[in-house]
Structure formats: C-alpha cells, structure tokens
Amino acid sequence: MNSKKKNVRETVLELLETIEKNQSYSNLLLHHAIEKNYLPTKDIGLLTELTYGTLQRKMTLDFFLKPFLKKANKIESWVKNLLRLTLYQMVYLDKIPDRAAIFEAVEIAKKRGHKGIASMVNGVLRSIQREGLPSLTSIEDAAERLAIETSHPQWLIKRWIEQFGYERTKAMGEINLTAPLQTARVNTTRITREECSKRLLEEGFQLELSPIIPEAIRALKGNLASSAAFKEGLLTIQDESSMLVAYALGAAKDEMVLDACAAPGGKSTHIAEKMKNRGQVISLDLHEHKVKLINDNARRLELHNIQTRTMDSRQAAENFPPESFDRVLLDAPCSGLGVMRRKPDMKYTKKEQDIFQLSNIQRDLLESVSSLVKKGGVLVYSTCTVDREENENTVADFLKHHLDFEGDTNFKDRMPEAVRPLIIGFDLQVLPQDFGSDGFYIACLRKKV
Known part of the structure; x- marks a missing residue:
C-alpha cells in the first residue's frame, strides 16, 4: 500500500500537470489517481471538483491571473497550475476560506520548489485578495x-x-462548465425500471426517473457502476442522448442489424434489448480490445443476439453481401464537442481543422455501409458532436450523391415524446442545455424501394 499519501491538492496538481504534458484524458487519469492514492471517500468529491473545475475554467482563471503575473519572469507550468488551482478555490468555492487555500498553495510551493517560488505564489495570491479580479466587461x-x-x-x-x-x-x-449527471439504462429484457429503481434505492443510491427516456434513470448520489444491479447486468451506464439512437433505428424482433462503429457497446446492447434478445445485431469495431468490451457488456447483460467482428467499417462493403441488413447504424467517430462536460481538457486540444478531417472519414464510412442497407431499410447516422460540418453537411452531401436514399421523416413517431418538438424533418440536434444530456446529432435515412 502507498504509505506516503499525498494530500488532495498535491494530487490535483500532479493530475493537471500530466493532462497538460501528455494531453491525457482527465476522466481516465482521475479514476487512476483515486485508486493509486487510496483517497478516503470524503476527499474524492474535492479531488474531482478541483481537477474538473480548474480544467473547466482554465481560460477564465488565466485572464484573472494575467495582470498579477506581469512582474514574474517565465514561470514553470506546475507553478501556473498551482496558481490556477488556488484561484479556482478562491473564486468559485464558498466552503474553502481564502486563507486556507493560500496557505496550502504556499506549502506545496515550498515542498516542490524553493523559498523564492513560495514567496512569489504568496505575493500573487495576496495581491489578488487585496486588489480584486479584473473585469470581464473590459473585453x-x-x-x-x-x-x-x-x-x-x-x-x-x-x-x-x-x-x-x-x-x-x-x-x-x-x-459545459457544470458536471453531468450519471444516467443508466435499465435492461428491460430482465427487469422493469420500477423494480430496478427499488433495488438501487435499497442499496443506498439516490435516483430520479428520466423524464426523457422511458427505460432510463438518473443518479443523484452514488456511482451506479459500483451497484449490485450493474454487476448482475440489470443496467448499463449510458447518456440519455445516446439512448435516443436505438429509438431512431427502430429495430424489430427478427431483423438483421449492423452497428458499424460499436464499441464499447452501449448502443448495440440497447438495440439488442429493444429486439427482445431476438434477430441479430452484428457489431463492428476497428480495435480488438474494444470489441472485447462489447462482448463483455453483452455477456453481463445476458444478451445472446449480438455477434462481434474486428473490422474497419470502411471495408464493411467488402465483407458483407450488398443489401444484407434491415437497419444499419453508423455512430461515426467525431470531434466529440457534445461531451466536453465529461472531458473538459478536450476544449484546449481540439483544432478547427480536426472537424474537416473527421468529416472526410465520416463520408467514407457512410459510403461503405450504405450499400449494405436493404431496399426500404433504415440507415441512422449519429455523432456526439455539435457542428454542422460533421452533422447536417455530411448528411446533405451523402444524400446529394446517393439518390437511392431519402430522409425518413417518419422517425419522429418512433422517438420518445419529450424530444419530438426538437425534430424537424428527418434529423435531430440535441444541445447539452436541451435536457442536460450530451450534445448529440441523429439523422434517419431510408433506402428507396
């Protein structure tokens, strides 16, 4: 066991450093840090708040710090992160007194640097305390x-x-500056939402029923992935926006369905559940370790109608007979701009050209899988992003070059009632503020008979 435990703020500082240097995902690092440092439960909330909060508001914090750093020569990145972390507490957290936050920062600076750095950190933070923050209205x-x-x-x-x-x-x-709620989808092939909620309440979780998705629940307290219900395969952790995809696809019991970019399997398993464990869902992914995740999920949920294959979906047309699927889902790789609440560091690493590069991949994938749709069959294109280039423009370009497809305006009737007002025509753009869920795009197309 790790006998030399770091305190919470030291751990946060290390995380911020690693994220910045390695462009690592904050959500994965945070999970690892909690396990590695054997943090008591009471500290996990603070660790999460300080890490995500400092990342979420990095540009604002830098704006506030700028006038106070003019005199400081080039400062090391860890010192800058220490100042951001401390200023975050001073500006945004009511429960931590400024003096306590500043004291901790100076102690860390002494430990990691030298007296001069500690003195500079103290000076900057005391000046901010004395003079107040610059106004954003000056921009x-x-x-x-x-x-x-x-x-x-x-x-x-x-x-x-x-x-x-x-x-x-x-x-x-x-x-995007706020933390998302954890949501889960109840496995209705094995239990009702009411029965599952009752079990979770008995386990000590605090929940509410989703007002958007009939089989979904929202966790108000506790991590549902650690519940007995999860381990027994009675639920899947999935965002509500992502659950809309299976509704749009509308697969029926004995159909053949292709999920072209399926890992880790949230949508595949939802489709399989909606098909009442009948028919067949073929789930593809490019990476073998990700295909394993789909298999693990299907096994845990006791779903027997999912078959997986490791494959680049751009080669799907060469691996399956033409028009062999009733329904095809392409949940395309995308910029992920709709999930920035979960990965706040993403904001600072994405570049505008990424969007256009991804758009080319998305068009290639659509080209490949479209030939596999039966006449009269459905093709659903979805992304977890909020940009027209990857969404509406990609679909419009596809329809322009594939006159055998048309927008399926009937898909509105298959969707949960709460989202219908957002649907005009054959597609749907959910923004994070619409339901508090991820930003998500879904377009439903039909192959002409």
Whole structure:
C-alpha cells in the first residue's frame, strides 16, 4: 500500500500537470489517481471538483491571473497550475476560506520548489485578495468575451455563434462548465425500471426517473457502476442522448442489424434489448480490445443476439453481401464537442481543422455501409458532436450523391415524446442545455424501394 499519501491538492496538481504534458484524458487519469492514492471517500468529491473545475475554467482563471503575473519572469507550468488551482478555490468555492487555500498553495510551493517560488505564489495570491479580479466587461468583442467567460477557444465560440446564434452558444458554454449527471439504462429484457429503481434505492443510491427516456434513470448520489444491479447486468451506464439512437433505428424482433462503429457497446446492447434478445445485431469495431468490451457488456447483460467482428467499417462493403441488413447504424467517430462536460481538457486540444478531417472519414464510412442497407431499410447516422460540418453537411452531401436514399421523416413517431418538438424533418440536434444530456446529432435515412 502507498504509505506516503499525498494530500488532495498535491494530487490535483500532479493530475493537471500530466493532462497538460501528455494531453491525457482527465476522466481516465482521475479514476487512476483515486485508486493509486487510496483517497478516503470524503476527499474524492474535492479531488474531482478541483481537477474538473480548474480544467473547466482554465481560460477564465488565466485572464484573472494575467495582470498579477506581469512582474514574474517565465514561470514553470506546475507553478501556473498551482496558481490556477488556488484561484479556482478562491473564486468559485464558498466552503474553502481564502486563507486556507493560500496557505496550502504556499506549502506545496515550498515542498516542490524553493523559498523564492513560495514567496512569489504568496505575493500573487495576496495581491489578488487585496486588489480584486479584473473585469470581464473590459473585453469589448462579444465573441471573445464569451470565449473567456465560458473558457472555450475563440474559434469554437465563433463557429457556434454562426451556427446556433449567440444566446444558444452562451447557454451551451455555460452548461459545459457544470458536471453531468450519471444516467443508466435499465435492461428491460430482465427487469422493469420500477423494480430496478427499488433495488438501487435499497442499496443506498439516490435516483430520479428520466423524464426523457422511458427505460432510463438518473443518479443523484452514488456511482451506479459500483451497484449490485450493474454487476448482475440489470443496467448499463449510458447518456440519455445516446439512448435516443436505438429509438431512431427502430429495430424489430427478427431483423438483421449492423452497428458499424460499436464499441464499447452501449448502443448495440440497447438495440439488442429493444429486439427482445431476438434477430441479430452484428457489431463492428476497428480495435480488438474494444470489441472485447462489447462482448463483455453483452455477456453481463445476458444478451445472446449480438455477434462481434474486428473490422474497419470502411471495408464493411467488402465483407458483407450488398443489401444484407434491415437497419444499419453508423455512430461515426467525431470531434466529440457534445461531451466536453465529461472531458473538459478536450476544449484546449481540439483544432478547427480536426472537424474537416473527421468529416472526410465520416463520408467514407457512410459510403461503405450504405450499400449494405436493404431496399426500404433504415440507415441512422449519429455523432456526439455539435457542428454542422460533421452533422447536417455530411448528411446533405451523402444524400446529394446517393439518390437511392431519402430522409425518413417518419422517425419522429418512433422517438420518445419529450424530444419530438426538437425534430424537424428527418434529423435531430440535441444541445447539452436541451435536457442536460450530451450534445448529440441523429439523422434517419431510408433506402428507396
């Protein structure tokens, strides 16, 4: 066991450093740090809050720090992260007194650096305490101000304002600064939502029933992945937006369904459950270790109608007979701009050109899997992003070059009632602020008979 335990703030500082240096995903590192440092349960909440909070608001914190760092020569990245972390507590956390946050920062600076660094850290933080923060209203350009206010890169805020307007962009930027709720899908082939909720309540979880998805629940307290119900295969951790895909696909009991980019299997298993463990879902993924995750999930949920294959879906047309599937789902690799609440560090590493590069891959995938859809069959294209280039433009381009497909406007009737008002025509863009779920896009197409 690790006898030299680090305190919470030292652990947070290490995490922030690793994320910045290695561009590692914060959610994976955080989980590892909790296990490695044997943190008491009472500290896990603070560790999560400080890590995510400092990452979420990095650009805002840097704006606040800038005037106070003018005199400081080039400072090391760990010192900058220590200042961000401490300022986050001073500005955004009511329960931690400033003096306690500053004291901790100075102690860490002494331990990791030298007296001069500790003195500089103390000086900067005391100056902020004395003089107050610079005002965001000093930024004249509205897009730039919103970018700093919500800590999103300016290129992204500008794209969103162009696509969704200022107000919806502002709402999206603001909700991206908050932690998402954990949601789960009840395995209705084995238990009802009511029975499953009752069991979870008995286990000590606090829940509410999803107002969006009839088989979903929201965790208000506790990690549902650690529940007995999860281990027994009675539920799957999945975001509510992602659950909409199986509704859009509308697979029936004895059909042949292809899930072209399936790992880790959330959508495949949902489709299989909706098919009442009948018919067949063929789930593909490029990586063998990810295909294993699909198999593990199917086994845990006791679903026998899923068959997996390791394959690049761009080669799917060469591996299956033409028109061999009633329904095909392409949940395409994307920029993931709809899940930034879960991976706040993503905001600072994405580049605008990524969107256009991904759009080419998405078009190639659609090209490949479309030939596998039977006449009269359904092709659903989905992403967990909120950008027209990867979403509406990709679908429009596909329809322009494939006159044998058309938008399936009937898909609205298959969707849960709560989301129907957002559907115009044959597609749906969910923004994070619509239901508090991930940003997600779904387009439903039908092959003409």
